[in-house]
């Protein structure tokens with residue numbers, strides 16, 4: 001039976017399959033089960049709530065509250081938190097257990113958790129292991145010489161990117177795996193020297209491709225496989241192709257803009273597959289690979305029997321409402337950034353490395369288990385609000401808190417945006433569900449007006465940049481440029497200017513944040529509609545709205561048409 005979301009009033013249903021998975025996750029304390037209640041929020045509002053806890057891309061200069069050295073952090077200097085830089089936070093120089101406290105049964109859980117957040121030192125930014133010369137980054141692992149890249153691992157000499165693995169010399173990208181020398185690419189893998197392309201795999205030396213695989217020296221093509229020297233899906237000779245490329249002056253801003261328009265118009269009538277992805281069995285969602293029985297999952301790999309999971313690229317089984325990560329993740333519910341052998345985690349944020357039975361906790365790791373309302377614990381067991389208990393004490397108290405939270409209506413809900421460490425507009429929530437300052441404040445959520453100062457000799461509107469990047473003087477590095485869309489100031493660095501010149505590309509006229517938002521808009525949304533395959537009328541579930549006049553094909557028809 002559909003019911004209205006308590007936040008946005010949209011109708012949504014909790015199905016028997018949802019219920020069965022939630023029941024499978026029921027936590028037990030002292031042998032008594034505390035079932036997870038039906039969600040009160042629709043899929044979007046549940047996702048938005050998790051995302052409002054997650055600052056992925058907002059970085060600031062501040063000082064480490066331990067060493068007093070200048071650092072780059074996801075926390076603005078005006079936040080009421082103690083922030084330690086990574087090496088100190090992960091060291092034994094301090095003990096999160098020093099901040100332990102009793103739970104107060106006369107008050108709701110969440111406000112007490114926020115108070116704990118304000119005392120336990122926070123990790124300055126999400127870095128795992130050693131990163132080399134990559135200070136201006138967040139949520140990364142194994143980076144070298146990277147700048148403003150977020151949520152990824154194993155990157156070298158990359159700038160302005162989000163969500164990646166094993167990339168090299170790439171700039172301005174979103175969702176790249178095993179790519180090199182790619183520019184302005186979204187959701188591509190195994191590609192080399194690819195520009196302005198999306199949803200491609202194993203392509204090289206090509207421009208403006210969409211949904212192509214194994215193509216080389218192609219331009220403005222869609223749905224091609226293993227082709228060479230094609231222009232707008234037409235086979236050309238090598239000479240014709242080279243002649244065309246000679247006439248394409250990629251260093252001109254006006255030429256690139258005109259070509260983006262032309263290619264988008266060309267792509268419009270090209271068929272798309274109902275679901276972006278391969279090797280999936282019984283799945284509903286999009287951008288899935290090797291998944292089985294994944295329902296309403298988006299951007300996932302190796303997911304099995306999972307529901308409402310997004311961005312879980314490392315796989316998992318029996319998870320529900322998890323945003324980001326995976327890797328032997330099992331029975332996790334309502335979590336954000338959880339993975340690496342994590343099991344039975346409910347309402348967790350940044351929970352990693354072999355943890356189990358962890359509830360309503362943040363930044364806990366390294367084989368910890370049986371934690372409730374804890375922050376920053378490693379190798380700890382049977383703790384509540386960062387205080388040590390015996391196993392028996394823990395079971396008894398955790399059960400009482402769960403019962404208390406059932407009464408307050410907090411049990412099963414993710415941490416609310418009111419207690420987030422970040423303002424709504426600093427988080428991923430603003431990217432997926434943008435709200436105005438007024439709307440955010442009206443909901444009682446937080447907004448930040450903190451703007452980092454951009455130091456420059458002078459600022460120029462992007463429209464005054466020369467059309468041709470070759471005519472841009474080195475002096476541009478001393479200027480701030482005003483974004484044509486948002487008016488925000490940004491600067492170029494020597495490395496990127498060299499990249500634009502070497503690859504004969506125009507200088508971007510938009511702020512890096514706006515460029516990221518532009519790429520986000522190119523991705524398929526996290527929504528599913530019922531429509532029919534244009535060729536065989538089979539009903540499919542797809543992210544392509546029936547209101548959009550687009551040829552959507554089922555798997556079979558797409559394969560017949562494209563191959």
Ligand SMILES: [Zn+2]
Pocket residue numbers: 005006007008009010041042043044045046
């Ligand atoms: Zn809703």
Ligand SMILES: [Zn+2]
Pocket residue numbers: 533534535536537538553554555556557558
């Ligand atoms: Zn069909």
